[in-house]
Amino acid sequence: MRPILPIPVLLAWAVLLCGGTYVVTARSDAATATDGPSQQDITALKERFRRPDGVPHPKANPATPEKVTLGKALFFDPRLSRSGSVSCATCHNPSLGWSDGLTRAVGFGMVLLPRRTPPMRNLAWGSAFQWDGRADSLEAQARMPITAPDEMNMSMDLVVERLKAVPGYAPLFREAFGDEEPISARNVTAALAAFQRTLVSGKAPFDRWIEGEEAALGADARRGFALFTGKANCAACHSGWRFTDDSFHDIGLKAGDDLGRGKFAPPSVTAMRYAFKTPSLRDLRMQGPYMHDGQLGSLDAVIEHYVEGGERRPSLSFEMKPVALSTQERRDLTAFLESLAADPAALTLPHLP
Ligand code: HEC
Ligand code: HEC
Known part of the structure; x- marks a missing residue:
């Protein structure tokens, strides 16, 4: 009989109960199939990726259409930055996979930041945000990009002051929050978070295959899935339908002085040095760049690394x-990764008040 929770999750709990305040590993049930999984194995495996x-x-921030509409406007509004020229969407550009x-x-x-802008999708299911997981909610x-001096370089007070000066925002905030004093720092971040939770990957060929449409995936991508969950061991970390365990690992990339998750763990916890959050593999931009600092420029380079x-x-x-x-196996793995991408959904840009 399988335990109710996978062993690694139980271990992570044990670490937390023993006073740890960071997640060492919360690996969810990784696949253990080897080269040639049987049909039965494949059926069981498929369930893990549904x-x-x-x-x-x-519960603390339920979504309403009004709140999401407001959040979308704020996401695209450059007035949230000190210069008045940078919005969230400047870096998280919908036409470039956010x-x-x-x-x-x-x-x-024009300062070059130390890390790559992560694409945004399926964040509603996430538990730790940023490459090092230092934010525990959206x-x-x-607040972080708004107030970071090298990003939008604002204060929350100034954001509130600016938004209050735009007559069109008052009704939007009132419809979303109905408070006496609806334009507040708390409501700005709540609306932004509610909007971001609505960014969900579309249905990819892989999903249609999981649902039983055999022809949705070519033989190469199916072989790639077997490699991904078997010999190549990718699913050990890229697990579940989002292809991430929401945990942090050092995968042995070229290291600079960015310790990643290691910055928040005691020095005795070696495993967190150079550890970064496992990124989702859905809707990968096939042309890269990849990794927390974009150091690998192509998917071929990523596979070579592994x-x-x-x-x-x-x-x-x-x-x-x-x-x-x-060479054939590398192609199969690539075909599988490509099958995780859905056609981008059409997006209507918000009307800024
Ligand atoms: C200057 C470019 C830039 C701007 C502007 C920007 N971001 Fe980001 N964003 C980044 C970078 C870089 C990271 C990764 C930071 C890190 O890991 O330290 C990031 C990370 C994130 C993440 C974490 C995603 C994940 O997978 O963990 C979210 C959510 C996010 N940004 C939302 C926003 C919102 C909301 C705004 C506007 C209020 C915004 N960003 C503005 C560049 C930007
Ligand atoms: C030990 C856990 C682990 C294993 C095993 C693993 N990955 Fe990763 N993967 C990660 C982490 C963590 C990152 C981000 C590392 C960083 O940026 O420092 C990553 C990044 C990636 C990226 C870049 C995504 C992006 O948006 O930048 C791709 C593609 C990828 N992995 C594919 C694979 C494939 C294919 C395999 C199997 C051959 C695999 N991974 C095995 C943890 C793992």
Whole structure:
């Protein structure tokens, strides 16, 4: 009989109960199939990647159409930045998969930031945000880019003051929050978070295959799925329908002085040094760049990295081991990753008050 919770989750709980305040590993049930899974194995595996229905919104910040409409306007409004020229969508550009296509983001005063802009999708199911997980909710996250001196360089007070000076915002906030004093820092971040939770990946060929449409996936992508969950061990970390375990790993990339999650863990916790959040693999921009600092420019380079197994160092995840993949197997893996992308949904830009 399987335990109710996967062992790694139980272990993570044990760590938390013992006083740990950071997640060392919360790996969800990874696939353990080897090279040639049987049809039965495939059916069981498929269940682990089935998309859920609906979108979860926290009780403390339930979504309403009015709140989402307001959040969308705020997301696209450059008045949230000190210069008046940078909105969230400047970096999280919907036509570039809610990212910017750059190796690393460009911030206030054209400063090159240390990390890449992560694409935004399926964040409603996330539990830790930013590459190092330092924000525990989207509400908390939204303050960070607004107030960071090298991003939008504002204060929340100034944001509120500016929005109060725009007559069109008062009714939008009132419809969304109905408070006496609806334009507040709290409501700005609540509306932004509610809007971001509505950004959900569309149905990809892979999803149609999971639902039983055999022809939705070519033989190459199906072989790629078997590799992904078997020999290549990708699903050890890219698990579940979002293809992330929401945990942090050092995968042995070229390291600079960015310790990632390691910045928040005691130095004795070696595994968190150079550990970054496992990104989702849905709707990957096929042309890259990839990783927290965009250091790998192509999908071929990513696969080559996993073939070599990453730099051996004490923090390297124990799930990282060199794996020999033939040219055909690399193609199959790529075909599988491509099958996780849905056609982008049409987006209507908001009307800014
Ligand atoms: C200057 C470019 C830039 C702007 C402007 C910007 N972001 Fe980001 N965003 C980034 C970068 C870079 C990261 C990764 C930061 C890190 O990990 O330290 C990020 C991370 C995020 C994340 C975490 C995603 C994840 O997968 O964990 C969210 C959510 C987000 N931004 C929302 C916003 C919102 C909301 C705004 C506007 C209020 C905004 N961003 C403005 C560049 C930007
Ligand atoms: C030990 C856990 C782990 C394993 C195993 C693993 N990954 Fe990753 N993957 C990660 C983490 C963590 C990152 C982000 C690392 C960073 O930016 O520092 C990542 C990044 C990626 C990216 C870049 C995504 C982006 O948006 O930048 C791709 C693509 C990817 N992995 C595919 C794979 C494939 C294919 C395999 C199997 C061959 C695999 N991964 C195995 C944890 C893992």
